Amino acid sequence: MKVKSLASTPAVTAPPETPIREIAAIMVRRRIGLVVLTRSEELVGVISERDIVRAVAQDIDMAKPAETIATRHVVTIDAEADIKEAVALFRRHNIRHLVVVNKGQIYGVLSIRDLVREKELLAGLEEYATVQADALWIVGD
């Protein structure tokens, strides 16, 4: 399965000079955990929920431009890549979102939540918990 078949598209983007507060409002309104900052369609950085919580902790003025707290080194993946490559990137970088690119342009965002929809994820976890319990039982036997 390819990344492009599961990515949320188009990416929710905002100009780098957007106030942090407005980025938070976009996250709430769109029910997303990541906003992509772009300038003339070029990727400048990303802001996650966690980045906003960190800014609150550091008493940063929420009227400041988003780019002041953005993550600049964005992990991207090609829209044509296999989902397994995405899983490997989530794991290696310990992140929850990847920016998906297609022919050098921003295509969308892939989050762990997009990867499997909540219900399916939880059904999988339930199965996983059962498997784990069985495994523990075998080890303990």
Added chain:
Amino acid sequence: MKVKSLASTPAVTAPPETPIREIAAIMVRRRIGLVVLTRSEELVGVISERDIVRAVAQDIDMAKPAETIATRHVVTIDAEADIKEAVALFRRHNIRHLVVVNKGQIYGVLSIRDLVREKELLAGLEEYATVQADALWIVGD
């Protein structure tokens, strides 16, 4: 497998009058997504990362007491309950955290992330993606 074997314990708690900004600092410092508000060891409410992002969007003063933005109706689960009950609650309420109680006292917090550690979750997702791909292939065949 019981909830108590996977819950993070003890719960990270704070008094309801703690400033929102300090709650954000606790989340960053402890790398958690939920803080439990207690008064004399009684559960008053919870605050999630998302609650803080929403407060930023609404231009709420971060010096205000945490209880002003807390979620009051907290979903709890017994420490002795089976993991499957927790999975059912995550699904039914569309939440990421449960407060775990034991004999009427706060025992800890169970998050989807605690349920399966990142690596195991992602390994599961990888397997799941493969199963899904196979299923789609069968449907498409």
